[in-house]
Amino acid sequence: MSFTTTIKEEILALPDRHPAELAALIKLSGSLGLSRAGLTLSVSTENAKVARFIYEFLLEWFDIRSDIRHHQKTNLRKNRVYTVFMEHGVKDLLDILGLSPAFFEQETGLPVSIMDHDNAARAYLRGAFLASGSMRDPDSGQYQLEIASVYVDHAQDLRQLMQDFLLDAKVLERKRGAITYIQRAEDLMDFLIIIGALGAMEQLGEIKLMRETRNDLNRANNAETANIARTVKASMKTINNISKIIDHVGLETLSPELQEVARSRIAHPEYSLQELADSLSTPLTKSGLNHRLRKLNKIAEEIPE
Template sequence: MSFSGEIKRELEKKTFVPNSKRAFLRDAFLETGSMSNPEKGYHLEFVCEDEAHAAKLIETMQAFEIAAKRVQRKRYTVVYIKESEDIVRLLNVMGAHNCLMNLENLRILKDMRNSINRRVNCETANISKTVSAANKQIEDIQYIKEHYGFDDLSENLREMARIRLEYPDATLKELGEYLVPPVGKSGVNHRLRKLSELADSIKGKG
């Protein structure tokens, strides 16, 4: 059964004071309302045959602080809600509490998936950036080795160059731990930057 069908089945069991705002919204949804699959997107609408009915729907929902908009679709005026918070509020007003809970659970799962995806994308970007930086460092050191040699390097830079080539996949923290004595990440970064500047200088002279 569609999400719209589930809402209507639940609303059919609800009773409100006749002619009340809640009853009006419930009856309107049963007659002309529908909601898209919330897993794909949030969209709830009423298809009204005249402007007056659409205006009354919007006014009634505003009384419950629910923001709705309208659009003309052929000869019908469609009143719709796009924000999930407003849809949740409307379901509560109409008494579709089971569907409300289902929607809230879907929202939580969706937010969790989005959060995980953002984190994975961020970590992937960081890994890619780290790998690119490591490759550049290794290329620079290889260039120094082939066009300048290590003999004239300071002991710190010579050891740094050797460790970087020996452990191409190591992080800055790990590289620092391989040095004797150990050096922090900032120290490792400083030495690698010096090697990179030297490689650029040699290339400039060439």
């Protein structure tokens, strides 16, 4: 199951409902028609559970009986499309939901009643996500939530609605409409809190934490590997110089302190400077050990080839 589906199913299971949810679904997925009985309204979705949600909402809140119809898409995806169809009480429903201007006067933005009330705004965002929202699977490492709108004005109002909740929302225009989107993981988590999808928010937080922990471990491992490589490289340079001293003048020509350092370095090429300093009969500081290693290197460099 996709993460988008996880969020939508959690929204559908919430106990509290608000008319603004239905308003968003109709605004984004609804279309008007005419029949012998008069005005009709169709709300389409590819999610059977969302269709059932709309059907039950209309019946329980507005005592409107509707039909659920379906057909198969003929494009490559061939998804099944569900349509909740109403042919009674359509005009009254649009008036109650504040959608009459949208359908009869071509007002493409959000109703002021939604923009100015916190609970209505949260509910509208829930409905908008149910209608045309999606979120990338956070396991992919890319965070993005988007809601598609037919009209740019509506996408811009959605952006403002999200920004009112301090989310860093943006709008991207496309050939067919526009999308309102957010990309920061923290904003995605806040959005899920705003719409009441707390389970999905916790899941996203866990995935984000695991990815960050894994990245931190990888960085630490890479840094440790680089440090080991540098240590080995420096160690081999010194060992080669010590071998040169042994071959040309002998270790016995060195002071006892330098002889001990030379022998310890050859015996333990994998030791870090601190480990090498601690291995001596009289432990040294890293600075003191470095001083002796530099002396050994200098002696080797002064030996004629």
